[in-house]
Amino acid sequence: MAVNVAVVGATGAVGDLIRKVLVERSFPIKSIKFLASEKSAGKPVEFAGKQYTVEPIRAEAFAGVQIVLSSTPGSVSKEFSPIAAKAGAIVVDNSSAWRMDPDCPLVVPEVNADQLHHIKKGIVANPNCVAIPLCVALKPLHDISPVKRIVVATYQSSSGKGAKGLVDFNAQVSAWAAGKPVPAPTAHRAQLAGNVITLDWTLDPNGFTEEENKVINETKKILGDATIGVSPTCVRVPVKVAHSEAVTVEFARPISVADARAALAKAPGVVFMDDVKGEFPQPIHAEGSDHTFVGRVRQDPSNPNALCLWVVADNLRKGAASNAVQCAEELVKRGIVK
Numbered sequence: 001m002a003v004n005v006a007v008v009g010a011t012g013a014v015g016d017l018i019r020k021v022l023v024e025r026s027f028p029i030k031s032i033k034f035l036a037s038e039k040s041a042g043k044p045v046e047f048a049g050k051q052y053t054v055e056p057i058r059a060e061a062f063a064g065v066q067i068v069l070s071s072t073p074g075s076v077s078k079e080f081s082p083i084a085a086k087a088g089a090i091v092v093d094n095s096s097a098w099r100m101d102p103d104c105p106l107v108v109p110e111v112n113a114d115q116l117h118h119i120k121k122g123i124v125a126n127p128n129c130v131a132i133p134l135c136v137a138l139k140p141l142h143d144i145s146p147v148k149r150i151v152v153a154t155y156q157s158s159s160g161k162g163a164k165g166l167v168d169f170n171a172q173v174s175a176w177a178a179g180k181p182v183p184a185p186t187a188h189r190a191q192l193a194g195n196v197i198t199l200d201w202t203l204d205p206n207g208f209t210e211e212e213n214k215v216i217n218e219t220k221k222i223l224g225d226a227t228i229g230v231s232p233t234c235v236r237v238p239v240k241v242a243h244s245e246a247v248t249v250e251f252a253r254p255i256s257v258a259d260a261r262a263a264l265a266k267a268p269g270v271v272f273m274d275d276v277k278g279e280f281p282q283p284i285h286a287e288g289s290d291h292t293f294v295g296r297v298r299q300d301p302s303n304p305n306a307l308c309l310w311v312v313a314d315n316l317r318k319g320a321a322s323n324a325v326q327c328a329e330e331l332v333k334r335g336i337v338k
């Protein structure tokens with residue numbers, strides 16, 4: 001079945017990739033329109049070799065639309081996603097606005113696509129770009145022995161801050177490499193070139209950043225177990241695209257390294273890279289891919305029930321655009337979109 005689609009936030013870093021991913025994955029489109037802020041109205045965008053004109057976001061634009069793929073700031077989604085849903089569309093939303101709403105499923109298709117049958121508000125939330133690959137990597141192991149506790153340190157790319165992050169990255173890294181004065185950051189909270197930043201997000205009252213609290217809460221919701229312990233430290237590194245994660249995960253019962261490797265090697269959405277053969281996941285492997293790359297599986301020497309692993313995924317694709325398009329594919333395949 002071909003559907004009427006609207007891409008909202010079509011001019012942003014994630015929206016730009018949604019346009020590409022829809023074409024790459026041959027998403028069944030009857031009609032498509034592209035919306036953004038008033039500032040972008042009238043600008044041209046390319047889709048499948050044709051030029052389209054960006055429309056300003058407004059209620060009338062959603063008439064007849066069946067699926068909305070939205071990638072705007074959360075405040076914009078709070079206002080417009082319910083309007084689109086009321087007009088009859090199912091919204092797949094990339095912002096954090098709806099993720100912890102009990103009436104909105106938080107979906108990673110390889111992990112919990114069944115949640116798409118419980119859409120009460122017409123809105124499906126696309127999870128955080130660290131939580132998505134973490135859950136893709138842990139689900140095949142969780143199925144062998146339930147996850148009890150996760151300790152994760154992240155190495156997050158500049159593009160996690162959207163198009164403005166990449167402006168900072170390009171200006172700073174080129175100046176730094178040329179030995180010139182590094183321009184002051186505009187999107188990041190400190191210099192990124194030649195540096196790492198652990199407070200690149202708002203600090204919440206519990207002492208964790210907003211990003212770390214998303215990883216805590218969303219991982220539990222996606223894996224469907226509020227008792228899982230999650231201890232994250234989120235860090236920005238001078239990488240353009242793709243987030244990496246150093247993960248230590250404790251299970252209810254021990255899982256051998258051999259069993260974990262075998263499960264990961266056949267897990268949906270996972271590319272298992274075998275350190276025994278000298279392969280290990282790097283951001284340059286993940287950039288441009290819809291897969292989650294996993295490797296460096298080791299027994300935790302301090303805990304017989306725990307394993308250590310390394311996870312890398314493209315934050316703009318699997319962490320946002322591709323996961324959203326996969327959700328839309330499932331909505332069509334399962335006959336949820338009428």
Ligand SMILES: NC(=O)c1ccc[n+]([C@@H]2O[C@H](COP(=O)([O-])OP(=O)(O)OC[C@H]3O[C@@H](n4cnc5c(N)ncnc54)[C@H](OP(=O)(O)O)[C@@H]3O)[C@@H](O)[C@H]2O)c1
Pocket residue numbers: 008009010011012013014015035036037038039040041057071072073074076094095096127128129159160161162163164315316319320
């Ligand atoms: N970057 C990532 O790795 C990532 C990963 C997961 C989730 N997300 C989430 O996805 C969303 C988009 O992120 P991004 O990185 O693509 O940001 P971005 O590059 O800054 O793009 C934001 C988009 O939203 C539009 N927009 C902004 N204000 C608007 C308004 N008042 N009305 C209508 N449209 C408006 C922008 O349109 P104009 O160009 O017209 O301003 C642009 O198309 C955010 O909620 C972000 O948290 C991002």
